Amino acid sequence: MLTRYSGISPKSDLMLLQKLGEKLKNRSFLHVNSTRAGGGVAEILQRMIPLINDLGIDARWEVMEGDSSFFDVTKKIHNALQGNFEDITEEMWQHHFEVNRRNAERLGLDADAVLIHDPQPAPLIEYRKTGTWMWRCHIDVSNPVREVSDYLLRYCRKYAAAIFSVAKFAMAMDIGEFIISPSIDPISDKNRELTPDEINKTLVKYRIPADRPIILQVSRFDRFKDPLGVIEAYRIVKKYNDCILILAGSPATDDPEGETVLSEVREYAANDPDIYILLLPPFSDKDINALQRTATVVLQKSLKEGFGLTVSETMWKGKPVIGGAVGGIPLQIVHGITGFLVHSVEGAAFRIRQFLNNPDMTKRMGEKSREYVRTNFLITRQIRDYLSVWYTLESKGGSVLEL
Numbered sequence: 434m435l436t437r438y439s440g441i442s443p444k445s446d447l448m449l450l451q452k453l454g455e456k457l458k459n460r461s462f463l464h465v466n467s468t469r470a471g472g473g474v475a476e477i478l479q480r481m482i483p484l485i486n487d488l489g490i491d492a493r494w495e496v497m498e499g500d501s502s503f504f505d506v507t508k509k510i511h512n513a514l515q516g517n518f519e520d521i522t523e524e525m526w527q528h529h530f531e532v533n534r535r536n537a538e539r540l541g542l543d544a545d546a547v548l549i550h551d552p553q554p555a556p557l558i559e560y561r562k563t564g565t566w567m568w569r570c571h572i573d574v575s576n577p578v579r580e581v582s583d584y585l586l587r588y589c590r591k592y593a594a595a596i597f598s599v600a601k602f603a604m605a606m607d608i609g610e611f612i613i614s615p616s617i618d619p620i621s622d623k624n625r626e627l628t629p630d631e632i633n634k635t636l637v638k639y640r641i642p643a644d645r646p647i648i649l650q651v652s653r654f655d656r657f658k659d660p661l662g663v664i665e666a667y668r669i670v671k672k673y674n675d676c677i678l679i680l681a682g683s684p685a686t687d688d689p690e691g692e693t694v695l696s697e698v699r700e701y702a703a704n705d706p707d708i709y710i711l712l713l714p715p716f717s718d719k720d721i722n723a724l725q726r727t728a729t730v731v732l733q734k735s736l737k738e739g740f741g742l743t744v745s746e747t748m749w750k751g752k753p754v755i756g757g758a759v760g761g762i763p764l765q766i767v768h769g770i771t772g773f774l775v776h777s778v779e780g781a782a783f784r785i786r787q788f789l790n791n792p793d794m795t796k797r798m799g800e801k802s803r804e805y806v807r808t809n810f811l812i813t814r815q816i817r818d819y820l821s822v823w824y825t826l827e828s829k830g831g832s833v834l835e836l
Contacts, residue, residue, distance in 0.1 A: 442813040453820040454488030461491040463544035467553035470715035480618040513581035616815035623718035635723035646676040649728035654694040669782035681711040748802035771802040
């Protein structure tokens with residue numbers, strides 16, 4: 434499978450992957466997260482596991498099972514780690530641990546390397562027997578609610594290392610810390626080239642007209658993605674430029690607030706016939722690809738963000754992006770070169786109009802965007818980094834870490 438990336442991914446990444454595969458051949462590598470569909474983590478793992486197996490490493494992916502109370506608690510933990518106050522009782526923490534205990538009995542956790550993704554399965558470290566265990570945090574925990582982070586750290590400090598997406602996301606943990614950016618798969622249905630007929634089928638399916646400029650944001654329906662702010666920016670632009678707005682997102686099983694936010698967005702849209710709110714089913718990759726390729730202007734106007742891979746997805750398609758200056762978005766958008774960073778609704782509206790009124794500038798920035806993603810944010814680079822951390826920890830004795 435890796436041969437399919439020849440001529441797409443940087444040659445140096447492919448060569449190093451082959452070397453790491455030789456060093457770790459026939460070893461086992463387990464990933465655990467909390468959802469099979471919805472969100473960037475699940476999407477990356479779906480593409481990554483077969484590629485790691487192709488290197489001769491026994492890679493597998495397990496998903497936690499939990500009830501609605503568990504996901505309510507973990508959403509509160511998630512929000513609190515990003516700085517929002519949440520009232521999390523001792524009873525809630527105990528339920529969080531109990532669900533992890535049951536999952537530890539159900540899941541096969543024996544592996545040479547185990548990568549635990551985010552706070553939901555963090556307590557699984559209590560059931561480690563062997564192997565190098567790493568905790569992968571995809572969110573910004575640099576300014577958390579202290580009581581919540583302290584409680585979670587009782588688990589996280591028992592890992593051999595923690596991995597963050599952006600340096601400024603990290604918090605002091607008294608263990609090794611690494612920075613690994615997420616990535617996109619350039620040959621997946623979400624990112625491969627599409628024919629005009631494939632693109633047109635998506636537009637027909639969702640009854641989207643192609644006779645006017647399209648403003649697009651692809652994100653789960655989450656307040657931190659600021660869908661209401663996107664609608665406000667569109668309304669400002671609409672006074673000067675005739676256009677339509679598409680807000681597209683898929684549900685995630687570990688986000689209980691999604692339906693509430695979707696209802697708020699629909700109400701705020703006030704039945705504007707030029708606002709298309711699309712709740713896409715899981716695995717709508719080709720449709721998302723088509724929407725991104727069709728759009729005239731693409732936003733990721735997040736107020737808080739883990740990394741925001743929809744930015745790199747769009748840039749890979751030769752489109753510059755307007756993004757909130759938060760989380761990992763500034764790592765992807767080089768302001769004025771691969772897109773624009775904004776801090777307000779008015780700023781977003783200004784940059785939207787700038788793209789709409791300057792197609793030549795938009796094209797030039799789009800070409801630079803694609804090359805920037807090729808160099809920095811393709812999946813082969815992320816696999817290279819994960820395997821390098823594993824290899825480094827084992828060489829330093831991480832595989833026999835005493836808990």
